[in-house]
Amino acid sequence: MDFNLSEDQQLLKDSVDRFIQNEYDFETRRKIANSDEGFSRKNWKTFAELGWLAVGLPEEHGGFGGPVETMVIMEGIGRGLLTEPYLPTVVLGGGLIAEAGNETQKSGILSAIADGSCMVAFAYAEPTSRFNLADVATKAEKSGGGWKLSGHKSVVYGAPSADKIIVSARTSGGQRDRDGVSLFIVDNNANGLSRRDYPTADGLRASEVMLEGVEVGADALLGEEGKAMPVIEKVVDRGIAALCAEAVGCMEVLKDETNEYLKTRKQFGVPIGKFQVLQHRMVDCFIELEQSRSMAYMVTLKLDEDEAERRKAATAAKAQIGKGGVFVGAESVQMHGGMGMTDELKISHYYKRLMQIDTMFGNRDYQLKQFAALTQ
Amino acid sequence: MDLAFSPAELAFREEVRAFLAEHLPDDLREKVRNRRELKRDDYLRWHRILHRKGWVAGWWPEEHGGCGWTPAERHIFDEECHNADAPPILPFGLQMVGPVIYTFGSQAQKDFFLPKLLSGEHWWCQGYSEPGSGSDLASLKTSAVRDGDEYVVNGQKIWTSLAHYADWIFCLVRTASDGKQQEGITFLLIDMKSPGVTVRPIHLMDRGHHVNEVFFEDVRVPVENRIGEENKGWTYAKFLLGNERAGIAEVAWNKKLLRRLKEIAFSEQADGRPLIEDDVFSRKVAETEVKLTSLEYCNLRVLAEMQEGSPPGGEASMLKLLGSEVTQSITELTVEALGYYAAPYDMPDETPGSNRTPVGPDHAEGVLGQHLFMRAITIAGGSSEIQKNIIAKMVLGL
Ligand SMILES: Cc1cc2nc3c(=O)[nH]c(=O)nc-3n(C[C@H](O)[C@H](O)[C@H](O)COP(=O)(O)OP(=O)(O)OC[C@H]3O[C@@H](n4cnc5c(N)ncnc54)[C@H](O)[C@@H]3O)c2cc1C
Numbered sequence: 001m002d003f004n005l006s007e008d009q010q011l012l013k014d015s016v017d018r019f020i021q022n023e024y025d026f027e028t029r030r031k032i033a034n035s036d037e038g039f040s041r042k043n044w045k046t047f048a049e050l051g052w053l054a055v056g057l058p059e060e061h062g063g064f065g066g067p068v069e070t071m072v073i074m075e076g077i078g079r080g081l082l083t084e085p086y087l088p089t090v091v092l093g094g095g096l097i098a099e100a101g102n103e104t105q106k107s108g109i110l111s112a113i114a115d116g117s118c119m120v121a122f123a124y125a126e127p128t129s130r131f132n133l134a135d136v137a138t139k140a141e142k143s144g145g146g147w148k149l150s151g152h153k154s155v156v157y158g159a160p161s162a163d164k165i166i167v168s169a170r171t172s173g174g175q176r177d178r179d180g181v182s183l184f185i186v187d188n189n190a191n192g193l194s195r196r197d198y199p200t201a202d203g204l205r206a207s208e209v210m211l212e213g214v215e216v217g218a219d220a221l222l223g224e225e226g227k228a229m230p231v232i233e234k235v236v237d238r239g240i241a242a243l244c245a246e247a248v249g250c251m252e253v254l255k256d257e258t259n260e261y262l263k264t265r266k267q268f269g270v271p272i273g274k275f276q277v278l279q280h281r282m283v284d285c286f287i288e289l290e291q292s293r294s295m296a297y298m299v300t301l302k303l304d305e306d307e308a309e310r311r312k313a314a315t316a317a318k319a320q321i322g323k324g325g326v327f328v329g330a331e332s333v334q335m336h337g338g339m340g341m342t343d344e345l346k347i348s349h350y351y352k353r354l355m356q357i358d359t360m361f362g363n364r365d366y367q368l369k370q371f372a373a374l375t376q
Numbered sequence: 377m378d379l380a381f382s383p384a385e386l387a388f389r390e391e392v393r394a395f396l397a398e399h400l401p402d403d404l405r406e407k408v409r410n411r412r413e414l415k416r417d418d419y420l421r422w423h424r425i426l427h428r429k430g431w432v433a434g435w436w437p438e439e440h441g442g443c444g445w446t447p448a449e450r451h452i453f454d455e456e457c458h459n460a461d462a463p464p465i466l467p468f469g470l471q472m473v474g475p476v477i478y479t480f481g482s483q484a485q486k487d488f489f490l491p492k493l494l495s496g497e498h499w500w501c502q503g504y505s506e507p508g509s510g511s512d513l514a515s516l517k518t519s520a521v522r523d524g525d526e527y528v529v530n531g532q533k534i535w536t537s538l539a540h541y542a543d544w545i546f547c548l549v550r551t552a553s554d555g556k557q558q559e560g561i562t563f564l565l566i567d568m569k570s571p572g573v574t575v576r577p578i579h580l581m582d583r584g585h586h587v588n589e590v591f592f593e594d595v596r597v598p599v600e601n602r603i604g605e606e607n608k609g610w611t612y613a614k615f616l617l618g619n620e621r622a623g624i625a626e627v628a629w630n631k632k633l634l635r636r637l638k639e640i641a642f643s644e645q646a647d648g649r650p651l652i653e654d655d656v657f658s659r660k661v662a663e664t665e666v667k668l669t670s671l672e673y674c675n676l677r678v679l680a681e682m683q684e685g686s687p688p689g690g691e692a693s694m695l696k697l698l699g700s701e702v703t704q705s706i707t708e709l710t711v712e713a714l715g716y717y718a719a720p721y722d723m724p725d726e727t728p729g730s731n732r733t734p735v736g737p738d739h740a741e742g743v744l745g746q747h748l749f750m751r752a753i754t755i756a757g758g759s760s761e762i763q764k765n766i767i768a769k770m771v772l773g774l
Contacts, residue, residue, distance in 0.1 A: 131715065201744050340755070
C-alpha cells in the first residue's frame with residue numbers, strides 16, 4: 001500500500017501550489033469571480049501551458065495522467081477556490097468524449113480541450129429531474145439524416161463559456177427509464193439553442209439551456225444510441241471523485257484558517273481556542289477533513305474497478321464529503337462569529353462552495369440511498 | 377392545567393386577523409412572502425399603519441402609549457402578523473431602547489423620545505458590539521469623556537444592524553477604566569447626524585447590506601442624552617437584553633417558514649413524485665416539526681409563567697438556542713428541497729448586477745439568501761455557545 005505521490009505527481013502538485021500562491025490570492029480570485037465571464041481566459045491559457053487541461057485524457061490525443069493527477073489538480077482548485085471551469089470541460093466534457101466518442105469526435109475535440117481552445121459543458125439536469133441522471137424529458141428525434149433536440153436543461157455549470165455543450169436527451173423510453181438516454185454534442189451557438197446565464201452563489205457561472213428544435217447531424221451522437229447511462233455514470237463518478245478532492249482542498253483551508261483564528265482571536269482575555277467547547281468542535285472539523293481526505297483517495301483509486309465497486313466507492317465518498325464539507329463550512333462560520341458572516345473573509349466563500357459541492361450530482365441523502373441499494 | 381386560550385384572547389385573535397386582512401397592503405405581503413429585501417420605507421409604511429391603530433407597541437404600558445397587552449396577547453398578535461406575512465416590527469426602537477427610556481429615562485427623555493419612537497419618526501439602531509468586543513461585551517472600549525455639559529465620544533462599533541437607515545443609535549460607552557469592567561460603562565443616546573459619526577457598510581455572505589461599522593470621532597453628546605447614571609449602563613443593558621429575549625423563540629415565524637418549506641416540498645419532484653413523499657426528506661421535515669412543536673410548548677410554558685409575573689431567566693437562553701436551531705434546519709431543508717435551483721443567485725434588490733427574475737421555479741426566490749443570512753442567528757444577540765454558558769452558570773450552577 002502506498003498513499004504517496006509519485007515524483008511526477010509531486011511535480012504536478014508543486015506547480016499547482018505555485019500557481020495558487022503566485023496567481024490566485026483571494027483578492028485576485030474575488031476580482032476574477034466578479035468579472036463578466038467569472039473566470040480568467042489568461043489563466044485558462046496558463047493551465048493549457050502547464051498541461052493541466054490534458055490530465056486524464058487519452059495519451060494518443062495528447063493527454064497524460066489519470067485519476068490521481070486529476071485529484072491533485074482538483075484539490076488545488078479547492079484550496080484556491082478557482083472559478084475556471086475545469087470540472088465541466090476537462091473532467092466531464094473530456095471524460096465523456098474520451099469514453100464514448102468515435103475517432104473523429106475524439107481527434108476533433110480532445111486535443112482542442114488539451115490546448116485550451118475548446119471549452120465544454122455537460123447538460124444533464126432538468127427542472128424536475130432532481131438528482132436522477134436517468135430522469136430525462138429532453139427529446140431527441142430522428143430528423144433527416146440527423147437529430148432534432150427539444151427540452152430544458154437546468155443549472156448547467158460552465159455553459160456560458162462553453163464552445164460545445166454535451167446534452168443528455170431521450171431517444172426512446174419513458175421519462176425515467178435507464179434505457180433510451182443518449183448523448184449529443186451540440187454547438188453552443190446552434191440555431192434553436194438559447195441560454196439564460198447567471199452567476200451561482202459560489203461565484204461560478206451556469207445557464208438554463210433551452211433547446212427548441214435544435215438540428216444536429218448524425219455525427220453529433222456521442223456513443224451508442226439509447227445506451228448512454230453507463231457512460232454517464234462512469235464519467236459522473238469521476239466527477240464525484242474530482243469534487244471530493246476539491247472539497248478536501250476547501251475543507252483544508254477552512255480548517256487552517258479557523259484553527260489560526262481560534263489561536264489569535266481573544267475574548268474574555270484569552271484566545272477563544274482556550275474554550276474547550278471550541279477545541280472539541282475544531283477537533284470534529286479536523287476529523288471530518290481526514291475522513292473526507294481518506295474517502296477522496298479511496299474513490300480516486302477505485303475509479304477503474306468494476307462498475308459495482310466503483311459506484312459503491314463514489315456514493316460512499318460523496319455522502320461523506322457532502323456531509324463533512326457542509327459541517328466544516330458551517331462550523332468555521334460559527335467559530336469566526338460575526339467575521340464568519342462577511343463577504344470580505346474567505347470563510348463564507350468556501351462554505352458556499354461546499355454547499356454546492358454537496359448538491360452537485362446528488363446530495364448526501366441521495367448518495368446514502370444509492371449506497372444502501374448497492375450494498376444491501 | 378389547560379392549554380386553551382381564554383375567550384377574550386380568542387376574540388382578540390379574531391380582531392387582529394380582521395385588521396390584518398383589511399390593512400396589510402398586498403405589495404408588502406408579497407414582498408415578505410417572497411423573501412425580498414425590505415427597505416426603510418417598507419418597514420415604515422407598516423409601522424405607521426400599526427401606529428394609527430395604536431398597536432405598534434401594544435405590549436407597552438398604557439401610560440407610555442401602548443395597550444398593556446399581556447404576554448399571551450402579544451404572542452397572539454405576533455402569530456397573526458406572521459401568518460399574514462406582515463413585515464416584522466424591528467426590535468431596536470420599540471423592543472429595546474423604548475422600554476429602557478420609559479423605565480430609566482428622565483421625564484424630558486420620555487417626552488421627547490417616546491412619541492417619536494411610536495410614530496416611526498426616529499429609527500433606532502443598537503451600538504453595543506465592537507471589533508474587539510463581541511461575546512465579551514463588557515470589554516468594550518469606545519470612550520466618552522466628560523467635557524462640561526457634553527460627553528466627547530471616540531471609538532468604533534461594528535455589526536450595527538440597519539445603521540444606514542437610523543436616526544439615532546443607543547450605545548454602550550466606557551466612562552471609567554479602573555475597577556470592574558462592567559462598572560465603567562454608560563448608556564448614551566446619540567443622534568446619528570452629529571458631526572463625527574460615520575457609517576460604513578459591511579456586506580455579508582448573502583451579499584446583502586444588513587450591518588455596518590459606525591465610527592465616532594470626537595462626537596459631542598449632551599449629558600442629557602445619558603440614560604440614568606454614569607457608569608451604571610450595564611444595568612440598563614442587561615434589562616434591555618431581558619426584553620430582547622421576549623419572543624426570542626420566534627415560534628410563529630418558524631411555523632410560517634415550515635409551512636413554506638412543505639409547500640415547496642410538495643411541488644418539487646423526486647423520481648416523478650412530490651419530494652415530500654421521499655422517505656428521507658419527509659423524515660427530516662418531520663423531525664424539524666417535532667422540534668418546533670417542543671419549542672412551541674417550551675415557549676408557552678415560559679409565557680404562562682410570565683403571565684403570572686415571573687420574568688424569564690435562563691429559559692430565555694434555551695428558547696433562543698432552540699429557536700435559532702429550528703430556523704436553521706428549516707432554511708437548510710428549504711435549500712435542499714430546491715436541489716440545483718438553490719444555486720442560481722438572486723441578489724437582494726437593487727444590488728448592481730442583480731437578476732430580479734428568479735431562475736427556476738418562483739418559489740426558489742430568495743431561499744438561499746435567507747439560509748445564508750440565517751447562519752447569523754446562532755451568532756448575533758449572544759452566540760449559541762454563550763447561551764449555553766449562561767444556562768450552565770445560571771440554571772445549572774456549574
Ligand atoms: C447579522 C448580525 C447582526 C448583528 N447586529 C448587531 C447590532 O445591531 N448591534 C450590535 O451591537 N451587535 C450586533 N451584532 C453583533 C453580535 O452580537 C456579535 O457578533 C456576537 O456577540 C458575537 O461576537 P463576535 O462576532 O465578536 O464573535 P466572538 O465573540 O469573537 O466569538 C467567536 C466564536 O467564539 C465563541 N466564543 C466566544 N466566547 C466564548 C466562550 N466564553 N465560550 C465558548 N465559546 C465562545 C463564539 O460563540 C463564536 O463561535 C450582529 C451580528 C451579526 C452577525
